[in-house]
Amino acid sequence: MSKKVTTHDISLSLGLSRNTVSKALNDHPSITNETKQRVIEQAIAMGYKKVKQFAAAQSQSSEPSPGKPQNIAYITKHQLHHGTGFWMNVMSGVEQVASSGGYELKISFVKNEDIDSLVLPAVLTSGDIAGFIVAGSMDKPYTEKLLQLPIPKVFININPELPLSGLQTDVVFMENEDSIYQITRQLIAAGHRKLGFIGDIGSCRSFMERWFGFQRAHFDAGLSVNPAYCITSASADGFQHYEGFTRSLKEMAELPTAFVCVNDKIALNVIKYAGEIGKSIPGDLAVSGFDQIEEAEFLGYTMTTVAHDEHQLGLRATEQLLQRLSKPGRAYETVRLATKVVFGESTMASVKV
Template sequence: MATIKDIAKKAGVSISTVSHVLNKTRFVSESLSNKVKKIAIELNYSPSAIARSLKKNETKTIGVIFDRNTNPYFAELLSAVDKRAYENGYSIIISNFESEHKRFEFNLNTLMQKKVDGLLLFGSEINSYPLSCLEQYSKTPMVFMDIDISVKNHLVDQILSNSVYGAYKATDYLIACGHKQIGCISGNMSSKVNRDRFKGYQKALEKAGLMVNKNYIFEGNFDCRSGQDCFEKYMRLPRNKRPTALFIFNDLMAMGFMNKAYSNGFTIPDDISIIGYDNIEYSEFLNPALTTIHQPKYELGIQSVDLLMQRIKDPKLETQVFQLKPDLIKRNSVSLLDQKGR
């Protein structure tokens, strides 16, 4: 691979002159500049990203740490992150930690060793982790998604998904459709997102004068199989004591529940109404199409990169917090009951 030393030798100029031409750091006559550029092309010269990063103290890379790479929600989100990063001249390095604290710390340290210019962190599980692993990187620009923590001596921007509001809206819709026996399938309650969605579910029931029935609460793990497992738990309830509707905390668990329900002869929404959360791309292609809460994933991805670009350019900016607003997407998985809940 050709170096600037090879270009300088062939052009009969100094290495510093070649450097100034290629990096546009000092005036060089047009004729000499054209000569150097022509030779660089002839020699197939490509600047070393490592050398450039050492010189400019930037790598033009963004580290992205998120929870699970099997969830379509993150795939859609990362697509927007990658697009926006590219538009700003950056590439991304992706790492997931599967809700494992040690793996999160390992991935964080690995990305920092690669000298990324900034970090995007997605995953409310991080709220429960010790902050010491983040505090040691206080000079690295960061944007948090659903991570409601403060890092000592660090200005961190935040984007919050407003899960309480989204869950309230989902449960309130079920109530408006005449349902009174409303259950839920949550994820692990150690996660802030799950606790917030449960708060929204509880808030809507209480406002309608309905009790939270602990027998109607099932815990999954944000994947299809745990949705299937929760159907088995649902079936253990006496037929006349089952909820008529379920608010399921993400679309993947809703898909798993629906799949198992169909294989057991259930019809949705006639036998049970279902509302999901996230509005992943697959949700509208289910049969019936899944009523769900839309999270603005594309907007989130764009906003997170834009915030990080601002923080990279001006590390002393005042911290910013953005609240997203989930929307209800009405499809065909919720039935309309009469006022007696039948």
């Protein structure tokens, strides 16, 4: 039996959002006739069973409507579109604001080989977009090439090698440094003196700022950060794959009494490893994360983490782009959305003396 074609399949084949495809198939007035025609033709070609034939759309000229481009491009790394987590929620926020503003969202997933060879997505050179949003940090050379494009743009996170001062673009991300500072100070107050930090701090500014918060907490407490307890080197997978990640933990001469992790996925891997070597959380090892993901709810205890709303991140980034489109001469901004530290049982035990 052949696989049932869905609007998600059509959206991926065209580089449009699923919401745009759905509206096009339902003759929504916010979608241009040109886009409706493209979606209908693709749906028919793919064998989509629910496609409607709209005589009005079929009879309209395929020439683009006069005036300014009414498309916004959403650029992200190819691997980030898998799953339904953080970045899918961000994209949902982007789509919501773009649609309400009368813009259609064109999605482009950039592959690693394109980044390495500095090949820009075709959508950015087509001449029919008003502006674009870059979701997720990319390496410095590729980011610099994106920055050179004379099109209004907003970055959601950015490579940490690029200074924010003098940057000719708007950047939107979550507050990072102070949240990790609070968690680290709480661990120090509980008696921890052997604290470790885990995260690829060179991959994005958010992770780098969390590292800054970890360091500042030590400085304010009159302590030194011990690099032997920290894993901050570059990682192709962001320390997400358990087997490769645990090799770094096994290479430590001794484990610290607490790990501050740049996200919950890493924290969950630390907790899994601790269980395999017979250490309890938080009695033997305190662990904290960042993102408050659903997977942490199945631990049997609460985890110290940082809560935020990634949907709002997408909303705010798109609002920023629309402001840039209407007022191109305004000062560039770096926007940080508020977060909330959630202290849980994973860091609540005092250090054993």
